[in-house]
Amino acid sequence: xxxxxxxxxxxxxxxxxxxxxxxxxxxxxxxxxxxxxxxxxxxxxxxxxxxxxxxxxxxxxxxxxxxxxxxxxxxxxxxxxxxxxxxxxxxxxxxxxxxxxxxxxxxxxxxxxxxxxxxxxxxxxxxxxx
Numbered sequence: 001x002x003x004x005x006x007x008x009x010x011x012x013x014x015x016x017x018x019x020x021x022x023x024x025x026x027x028x029x030x031x032x033x034x035x036x037x038x039x040x041x042x043x044x045x046x047x048x049x050x051x052x053x054x055x056x057x058x059x060x061x062x063x064x065x066x067x068x069x070x071x072x073x074x075x076x077x078x079x080x081x082x083x084x085x086x087x088x089x090x091x092x093x094x095x096x097x098x099x100x101x102x103x104x105x106x107x108x109x110x111x112x113x114x115x116x117x118x119x120x121x122x123x124x125x126x127x128x129x130x
Contacts, residue, residue, distance in 0.1 A: 002073075002130065009064055009127035010073065017080070018064030024056025032056075036102030037093035058083065067130070077128025084120045091117060 002010075016032040024032050032055070041047055046054070062083060064077045094101060095110040104110045 006127050006129070009123060010077075011079075013127055014063045014066035017059045019063075019068070020128055021028060021056045021059030021063060024052050024059060028102075029053075031101045034099040035087075035090035037089050038097070039093075040090075056088065072078075073128040074130060077124045080124040080128075081121045084117060088114075088117050113114045 029049060029052050032052040036048040036051045040051055042130050044057055062076065066073065066080070069076060091110075091114055093099075094104065095107070095114060098107065098110070
């Protein structure tokens with residue numbers, strides 16, 4: 001059975017994912033493009049904007065699924081954790097290529113940001129575990 005803190009954490013994560021996804025599609029598209037690794041654009045038919053839009057749609061869907069599919073929460077949590085791992089190269093690329101975005105305008109800030117990705121993975125798994 002889910003604990004109250006786990007349920008609350010899952011709902012907060014769901015809201016954060018839906019908010020992030022919507023901002024991918026609207027007001028923060030340029031900011032998110034700074035996180036798209038150049039090798040993705042070089043090796044796929046997608047440009048930075050297409051990657052940002054696609055990831056935004058996925059984030060909205062995963063966030064909504066965390067709330068509207070409670071019987072599938074464990075599976076969705078695993079998928080969300082995998083998503084966080086899959087987008088981590090974008091955070092690394094932002095650091096290595098020294099691209100500014102979301103106030104990450106120094107090497108130190110971009111480096112510190114890298115340490116938050118494992119926290120998101122753990123959050124997704126813990127908040128959806130039974």
